[in-house]
Amino acid sequence: MKHGGDLLSYKDLYEGEFIDFSSNINPLGPPKALKEIIYENYHLVEAYPDIKYRKLKKSLSEYLKAPIKNILVGNGSMEIIDSLISKRNKLLVMTPAFSEYTIRARVKNMEIEEFHYEKDFKVDIKKLKGKINSDTILVLANPNNPTANTLKKEELLKIYKKIKEVNGYLVLDEAFYEFTNTDYDSVELFKEYNYENIGIIRAATKFFAIPALRLGYAIVDEKTKENIWTKSLSWNINIFADLAGRFIFKDKKYIKESREYVKREREYLLNKLEEIDWLKAYPSETNFILIKLLKYNEEEIFTFLAKRGILIRKCSSFKSLEDNHIRIAVKFREDNEKLIKYLKEI
């Protein structure tokens, strides 16, 4: 499968309902009140959304502490990534990474260059800088999917400064930002540069658990915002994504609880995985964990777990990971315990 969460295809392996570890969505689900908000505002389906999305952008501006003039909204973060990667001719992309970056670059007939992580998914900053020139659109996911590694503030700044120096462009995909415990906020960090040569992607999809609503947003320089927004399709964001975006960011209690829950369960899983000698779990600061299989291939583990009602993400579709890696999401304690129990049985 190209993406996680495709439960339809495995119904022959298990009769009951799968516990889905393949899709890396906040296990707590969306903020509880969202359902009522959608129901109470259902009548809004009959009118076009505000063509300027004024309330949505105001809500984002307050949440991100960034000026409205720098905020782009889109039909999922994919729409924004698609627009931003056209800013230069050549895509420089980390390997392994989310497959959609290269898919969009291929659609645009762009030149694509892969840059491989070092051992344990470290980035050789000096080598990476050597690849960057004025034609470069560098996409960095922070944390990266599926490896879960994050960039240190100094690393990010070094890369950005090179990008800025040669007038390349950096797309920083922070779709999992809220799960992390990094000691910096890139929106704050790049404010003094007016977001020149950088677009910071965030999304409601993963942390706020609403992939099906399609709400993405980004922070970019003013000129890029105007340029992309002018070319966007009218009413590109549906009313329920619009409504959700006016509400979810204000739910500070939910945000705090989600962060704490995922942190605790991630640590639980990492600790338990360490007890299993036929795998290696990579460090994670987010809601998913990449696992290297030292004795089995992904298919063996996948089938073993699927027969027991657990769905994990095989990683051979990510370039360079071959068939000996799997990715698991952080779920509820009960589910996490079940996963560990079965893994220990292998």
Add this chain to the structure above:
Amino acid sequence: MKHGGDLLSYKDLYEGEFIDFSSNINPLGPPKALKEIIYENYHLVEAYPDIKYRKLKKSLSEYLKAPIKNILVGNGSMEIIDSLISKRNKLLVMTPAFSEYTIRARVKNMEIEEFHYEKDFKVDIKKLKGKINSDTILVLANPNNPTANTLKKEELLKIYKKIKEVNGYLVLDEAFYEFTNTDYDSVELFKEYNYENIGIIRAATKFFAIPALRLGYAIVDEKTKENIWTKSLSWNINIFADLAGRFIFKDKKYIKESREYVKREREYLLNKLEEIDWLKAYPSETNFILIKLLKYNEEEIFTFLAKRGILIRKCSSFKSLEDNHIRIAVKFREDNEKLIKYLKEI
């Protein structure tokens, strides 16, 4: 205003709630059961929609009586129009027409040629055919917005045959199709041509009264479908548009009632408008009526009605209509009576 339905901007003219004649949406609203369907399936917001939209396409295939291989779905019909107009270099567009066609062509730096309707919005078919060559992407709305005129079957076939002969491309925008009483169905009509050189746009927006959900679809030749779908953004349609599209087309009772209701009220309005000597109402087969003002300008009529809680569409933003046309939608009888009453007071 560039589009109808922008009620926010006129709050200073009237304190109560406006009756909105400016937005041409089915007055009956969406099928009644849709609200429950959305509520009952709310949990689906937590998972990505089916990346292939299999159930949605099957539902459309049954409704349109067209093969799945010919069906394109999009984030509103705008997304599909945007893709289709790239199929040739030069946009040939009727004047007046929906402004978004030229907006999208300008975004793509296309050459744009306007073709003016004759008196009473007749099309000079011979003259139009003279403008068509292999570079031509001709957009025809049927019925056209804001003029409400439809093409006769023979006219449409003549235009299509010229397009096919020179290998141009015809985008036939039938967003208001279900409201009309034409004696042909273009989806059926062009089936024998395998939809070569033609894309027929339909939408759930107007007739099914769900503009805010963003669901558009089109019937195109198989190669065009594959080509555009391959380049589309993943998950471009949100789950509620997807769900709506699996359900609304099956509600035959609602479809019949809506058609009958709009027909009756359209005839009521056209009859009553004929009694007013300072205006001329153009014929209509759809849910809106274009009116030529013979003694006043649009601003005078707009303000007079707005102060009485009625919002109409000024038409000077449509090219060639100047400031002496207004467009009204067909609404509930009570509202239609109110509109006629005020118009007669002028």
